[in-house]
Amino acid sequence: MALTLDIVTPEKKSFSGEVENVYLPGTEGELGILPGHVPLVTGINPGELRYSVNGQVEELAIGAGFVEVSQEKVTVLTDLAVTDAEIDEAKVEEAMKRAEEALTQIGHSENTEEVAALQGAIAKSMAQLKLKRKRRQI
Amino acid sequence: MANLRDIRRRIKSVKNTSQITKAMQLVAAAKMKKAQDQAIAGRDYADRLNQVLVNLKDNISEDDHKLLQTPKGKKELMLVISTDKGLCGGLNTNLLKKVRVEMAEDSDVVTVGRKLRQSLAKTGSKIVSDWKVGDPTQFSEAKSIGAYLTEQFLSGEYSAVKVAFTNFETTLTQTPWVSQLLPVEASTLAEKRAYEGIGKDGEVAEITKDESMLRDYIFEPSPDGVLEALLPLYLNYQVYQMLLEARASEHSARMVAMKSATDNAENMIKDLTLEYNKVRQAAITSELLEITTAMKAME
Numbered sequence: 001m002a003l004t005l006d007i008v009t010p011e012k013k014s015f016s017g018e019v020e021n022v023y024l025p026g027t028e029g030e031l032g033i034l035p036g037h038v039p040l041v042t043g044i045n046p047g048e049l050r051y052s053v054n055g056q057v058e059e060l061a062i063g064a065g066f067v068e069v070s071q072e073k074v075t076v077l078t079d080l081a082v083t084d085a086e087i088d089e090a091k092v093e094e095a096m097k098r099a100e101e102a103l104t105q106i107g108h109s110e111n112t113e114e115v116a117a118l119q120g121a122i123a124k125s126m127a128q129l130k131l132k133r134k135r136r137q138i
Numbered sequence: 139m140a141n142l143r144d145i146r147r148r149i150k151s152v153k154n155t156s157q158i159t160k161a162m163q164l165v166a167a168a169k170m171k172k173a174q175d176q177a178i179a180g181r182d183y184a185d186r187l188n189q190v191l192v193n194l195k196d197n198i199s200e201d202d203h204k205l206l207q208t209p210k211g212k213k214e215l216m217l218v219i220s221t222d223k224g225l226c227g228g229l230n231t232n233l234l235k236k237v238r239v240e241m242a243e244d245s246d247v248v249t250v251g252r253k254l255r256q257s258l259a260k261t262g263s264k265i266v267s268d269w270k271v272g273d274p275t276q277f278s279e280a281k282s283i284g285a286y287l288t289e290q291f292l293s294g295e296y297s298a299v300k301v302a303f304t305n306f307e308t309t310l311t312q313t314p315w316v317s318q319l320l321p322v323e324a325s326t327l328a329e330k331r332a333y334e335g336i337g338k339d340g341e342v343a344e345i346t347k348d349e350s351m352l353r354d355y356i357f358e359p360s361p362d363g364v365l366e367a368l369l370p371l372y373l374n375y376q377v378y379q380m381l382l383e384a385r386a387s388e389h390s391a392r393m394v395a396m397k398s399a400t401d402n403a404e405n406m407i408k409d410l411t412l413e414y415n416k417v418r419q420a421a422i423t424s425e426l427l428e429i430t431t432a433m434k435a436m437e
Contacts (some may be wrong), residue, residue: 010277012179043367
């Protein structure tokens with residue numbers, strides 16, 4: 001029995017296909033999903049998503065979002081999903097710097113929504129950089 | 139018969155107009171492609187989000203979240219998404235007609251786009267706020283509109299929040315559409331997908347039929363916690379998607395309107411040129427006649 005994984009972002013459907021297992025960063029800790037998992041809905045944090053097809057492990061950096069698990073289907077809704085090859089390290093670093101600067105500028109003012117958005121952007125950049133750098137070390 | 143100079147002047151002015159419409163057509167065509175791609179790409183995500191909620195609706199009750207409950211207010215709030223610029227055929231007129239039919243008498247209105255804001259203000263609708271949306275549409279813009287609508291809804295003054303926008307179908311057809319945004323009701327969830335296009339009932343039914351609906355879902359950390367994050371995201375994406383649809387419709391309608399204007403101008407130039415030549419020939423003929431008669435008289 002295989003698991004159908006769909007990863008959807010607002011821009012495109014990044015991945016759709018059969019996989020053997022999925023590991024993703026849930027808000028309550030990392031989740032491993034195998035076929036036959038109980039139906040579950042939970043949030044996901046920016047981080048690393050891993051799935052394997054025929055024993056081959058694939059990795060993606062993903063943004064915040066949601067995952068819906070039913071027995072043979074996993075739907076990941078996120079605002080970002082990129083593979084190692086798609087990440088442009090310099091660009092991401094720059095984006096992260098910009099977000100950090102903006103964050104120090106507004107400080108801890110009353111505009112909590114903007115602060116949260118910037119923190120989200122930083123976390124997203126971190127997730128991408130982590131994936132990129134991890135690959136390089138190997 | 140009109141004289142030569144008049145016809146020449148008219149040809150020139152029609153030519154100028156056709157140059158302008160041609161340029162606008164090209165600009166609209168370029169923007170249309172982008173807007174359409176953006177709208178179509180966003181559908182998948184909005185659909186999935188919708189489907190997650192449809193799947194969940196048996197597992198959540200109205201008490202779980204404020205956005206699922208109908209407040210005591212009597213009035214309705216309607217977000218009307220129109221265009222800032224005209225010259226896009228009957229797009230805004232059709233939407234206005236639809237709004238007139240669907241809107242309750244004492245509704246308050248929130249507008250995006252200058253055109254319908256003006257028409258609605260003229261007819262005395264109460265406009266409570268107006269939003270500017272850039273081109274291309276940014277998600278953050280939809281987010282602030284979504285946040286505003288949520289806030290208004292939670293104030294308890296309104297019984298429902300609806301959105302009127304033009305649903306993009308194809309380059310040639312766009313349909314005005316009114317959809318209920320809040321409260322998020324189980325009955326409206328499937329209908330929400332209507333931005334895909336009216337008359338696609340089959341597909342809507344398909345979504346509600348999903349077999350996984352009957353399962354008991356586990357919410358982590360808790361139903362409240364998940365809904366707290368999921369519902370605002372859902373709302374913002376609905377608003378975003380509707381803005382995208384409206385934008386794609388606008389550029390498509392403008393492209394088509396400008397194309398037909400250019401075609402009409404070209405036909406007109408053709409007709410006028412024909413007439414111009416006829417008049418010119420007639421003038422030459424009469425001149426020749428005059429010369430020959432004069433010669434005959436002198437012999």
